[in-house]
Amino acid sequence: MQTLTFQNTTLIPAKVDNQIWLTSGELAKALDYADTQSVTKIYERNADEFNSSMTAIATVKTNGGMQKMRIFSLRGCHLIAMFARTKIAKEFRKWVLDILDKEVGEPVQVAKITDSQAYQIQKAIKQKCLNNKVHYQTIYHALYDEFGVKRYKDILAVEFDKALAFIESFVFTPNLALVHNILADQAHQNKKAKGELNEIIGVVRHLLDHIGELQHRLDVGERNIKALQTRFII
Numbered sequence: 001m002q003t004l005t006f007q008n009t010t011l012i013p014a015k016v017d018n019q020i021w022l023t024s025g026e027l028a029k030a031l032d033y034a035d036t037q038s039v040t041k042i043y044e045r046n047a048d049e050f051n052s053s054m055t056a057i058a059t060v061k062t063n064g065g066m067q068k069m070r071i072f073s074l075r076g077c078h079l080i081a082m083f084a085r086t087k088i089a090k091e092f093r094k095w096v097l098d099i100l101d102k103e104v105g106e107p108v109q110v111a112k113i114t115d116s117q118a119y120q121i122q123k124a125i126k127q128k129c130l131n132n133k134v135h136y137q138t139i140y141h142a143l144y145d146e147f148g149v150k151r152y153k154d155i156l157a158v159e160f161d162k163a164l165a166f167i168e169s170f171v172f173t174p175n176l177a178l179v180h181n182i183l184a185d186q187a188h189q190n191k192k193a194k195g196e197l198n199e200i201i202g203v204v205r206h207l208l209d210h211i212g213e214l215q216h217r218l219d220v221g222e223r224n225i226k227a228l229q230t231r232f233i234i
Contacts, residue, residue, distance in 0.1 A: 006030050006095050007088070014060050014071055020099065021071040023060055027080060032088045040070060042083045049158065050076060074100050082158050090148050111157040118153050121160075124167045139170055 004011040004020070009030055013020045022030070024039040033039065043055065054076030059066050072080060074096050081093045113121070125143075129135035140152065146166055147155050155163050 004099075006092060014058065016056075016058065016071070016073075019073060021056075021058070021073050022077055024070045024072070027072055027077055030077075030088075030092055031081060031084050032086045033084075039072075039080055042080055043070065043072075046079075046083055049079060054079060079158060082156065083162075113153065113155050113157050113160050113163075117157070117160050121152055121155070121163055121167065124164055128167055128170065135172055138172060139167065142170060143167070 002013075004013055011022060011026045011030055013022055013026070024043070025036045028036045028039045031039070043050065053073060055070060055072050057068055058071050059068050060071065078093055078096045078100075081089045081096065084092075121143075125136065125139055129139060143152055143155075143163065143166065144150060147159060147163065149155055152163075
């Protein structure tokens with residue numbers, strides 16, 4: 001039987017109705033799971049997301065003879081990879097879609113989140129950030145990186161719940177480079193303000209000395225006037 005190669009992993013597909021299907025074991029291998037039961041566990045947690053065109057129990061020829069096991073169509077493989085948390089899952093999803101494109105002869109359209117779901121994501125981010133503009137940018141970019149999109153509206157519908165969970169559990173970590181820049185700028189501003197304050201204090205002291213000198217001259221003048229008035233006029 002013709003094999004498939006995903007990166008450096010060779011996969012042996014099962015042909016069902018002339019379509020490509022993968023066993024849960026082969027799919028686990030492609031997704032870099034050490035435990036071959038990992039895919040089965042993912043399916044069992046999300047069984048309501050699958051239909052009969054995506055997964056089935058079939059009798060498959062193995063090294064141990066004919067055995068019944070769960071198999072997944074390419075669309076089923078793609079959905080399993082949506083729920084997978086391995087680093088390679090994102091690349092595997094792209095690879096599966098490329099094969100689907102070749103099979104159906106046109107690009108495969110995968111449903112994205114609705115406007116209502118996009119609004120819920122916006123609302124969740126706003127609540128998480130509490131109007132902090134720096135946090136807004138941080139969480140949006142983290143969301144783009146996590147789901148491999150350029151806009152949050154491009155998140156796939158099947159990943160909507162996962163996106164909300166990601167936002168809710170997101171922990172803001174300090175950007176040390178930004179903090180250092182802010183501290184350095186604040187230190188510079190403080191030094192500048194201190195210099196200006198010292199200049200003003202110097203000017204004020206000079207003015208106070210001058211005022212004291214003028215007051216002394218006025219006092220002396222007043223005494224001289226009174227002395228002359230007393231001696232010569234009164």
